[in-house]
Amino acid sequence: MRRTGAIVLVTTSFPIRGDGSEAAGSFVSDLAEELAKHVPVRVVAPGEETCEEAWPGDVEVFRFAAPDKALSTLRPWRPAEIRAIGRVLAAGQVATERAVQAGRTAHMLALWALPSGHWARQVSRRVGVPYSVWTLGSDIWTLGKLPLVRAHLRRVLQDARRCYSDGFKLADETRAICGRPVEFLPSTRRIERARMMDLKKAAPYRLLFLGRWHPNKGIDLLIAALNLLSDEDWQYIEVVEICGGGPMESTVRRGVAGLLAAGRRIELRGYVQKPVAENALLCADYLLIPSRIESIPVVFSDAIKLGCPVIASPVGDLPRLVNATPRCGLVAESVDAHAYATAISSALRQPPASFANGLEVMARTFDLTGLAQDIASRHGAGCHG
Numbered sequence: 001m002r003r004t005g006a007i008v009l010v011t012t013s014f015p016i017r018g019d020g021s022e023a024a025g026s027f028v029s030d031l032a033e034e035l036a037k038h039v040p041v042r043v044v045a046p047g048e049e050t051c052e053e054a055w056p057g058d059v060e061v062f063r064f065a066a067p068d069k070a071l072s073t074l075r076p077w078r079p080a081e082i083r084a085i086g087r088v089l090a091a092g093q094v095a096t097e098r099a100v101q102a103g104r105t106a107h108m109l110a111l112w113a114l115p116s117g118h119w120a121r122q123v124s125r126r127v128g129v130p131y132s133v134w135t136l137g138s139d140i141w142t143l144g145k146l147p148l149v150r151a152h153l154r155r156v157l158q159d160a161r162r163c164y165s166d167g168f169k170l171a172d173e174t175r176a177i178c179g180r181p182v183e184f185l186p187s188t189r190r191i192e193r194a195r196m197m198d199l200k201k202a203a204p205y206r207l208l209f210l211g212r213w214h215p216n217k218g219i220d221l222l223i224a225a226l227n228l229l230s231d232e233d234w235q236y237i238e239v240v241e242i243c244g245g246g247p248m249e250s251t252v253r254r255g256v257a258g259l260l261a262a263g264r265r266i267e268l269r270g271y272v273q274k275p276v277a278e279n280a281l282l283c284a285d286y287l288l289i290p291s292r293i294e295s296i297p298v299v300f301s302d303a304i305k306l307g308c309p310v311i312a313s314p315v316g317d318l319p320r321l322v323n324a325t326p327r328c329g330l331v332a333e334s335v336d337a338h339a340y341a342t343a344i345s346s347a348l349r350q351p352p353a354s355f356a357n358g359l360e361v362m363a364r365t366f367d368l369t370g371l372a373q374d375i376a377s378r379h380g381a382g383c384h385g
Helices: 023-035 079-100 113-127 137-141 147-158 168-178 219-228 231-235 249-261 274-283 298-305 318-322 337-348 352-366 368-379
Strands: 006-011 041-047 051-055 059-065 105-111 131-135 163-165 205-212 237-245 266-269 286-289 310-312 329-331
Touching: 006 023, 006 079, 006 113, 006 368, 023 041, 023 051, 023 368, 041 051, 041 079, 059 079, 079 105, 079 113, 105 113, 105 368, 113 131, 113 137, 113 147, 131 147, 137 168, 147 168, 163 168, 205 219, 205 274, 205 337, 219 237, 219 249, 219 337, 231 237, 231 337, 237 249, 237 274, 249 266, 274 298, 286 298, 298 310, 298 352, 310 318, 310 337, 318 329, 329 337
Parallel strands: 006 041, 006 105, 041 059, 105 131, 131 163, 205 237, 205 286, 237 266, 286 310, 310 329
Antiparallel strands: 051 059
């Protein structure tokens, strides 16, 4: 048995149903299993009931009961929902303390700042185990805009041993809140497959959208952009595959119905599980990322490692990554349907094979094995409890 202290991952993002709707959750489970090759790992995560589970790779999962709706979507001005928020906040802290006291513990790593960092901070103050925080875009761009929440977020970050962000710009914005160093740490999933065939050198091309149907992800911008493409543009397109689900489902279905009625080649699918998503990326010639707001989406690193160039909006770190030398895709001039249509039209006239070198270079940034080794070396040596 390994005598080193465990790393406890405290998270609100972890697979429950495995239906493909939890991209960030899939990353956390992959990270936990990879970390467990180096140190004992316990995970605090939401579930349908309070329980403990054994996951592959000697990973222990401490579930706390949480509502079907994501905590971030609950509205505190509604009495029924504020009670639900209170129950989840209490349950998460209890589960965190239970996981920390289940054995030798070296460190807690909160994914993400709130409420996971809050739980880690509270438990750290009680039992003395240090914690670090890894911020996500929603921590900073949504919760960080609420004055009282921002003040508490600052305290959570300032009391942490180390602070990380999963984007370069996000690290800068996190630093502005907490006034301390914040390191870039990319989030990326394990990829089970590899592209065996060379990228295409000639049309027609297969385009893929893979993500939530939510305004932030720009699915409506994509539908509008597809309507702006010319008949000549569509001659370069084999099919546009749209996978996912979310609050804009009715908008997506209406938009796709209109495109189909116009004779455009569209395939509409719901959420897909990880193996199916990987296969879709391997079959695709370009991944579409029309987001209005973004840091570095997990689907971006999936695509890069599977050798699929991207057509992205100029948001977050995407311009910095996509336009790096050599390039791994194209970036639109602005965040609107006309600019995105122009980017698609331009990409259709450039063979995906021209981005092969850029994809190979960029893939090194998102190596899950190296990421886990780095975290284990930083946080897995000490022991408390």
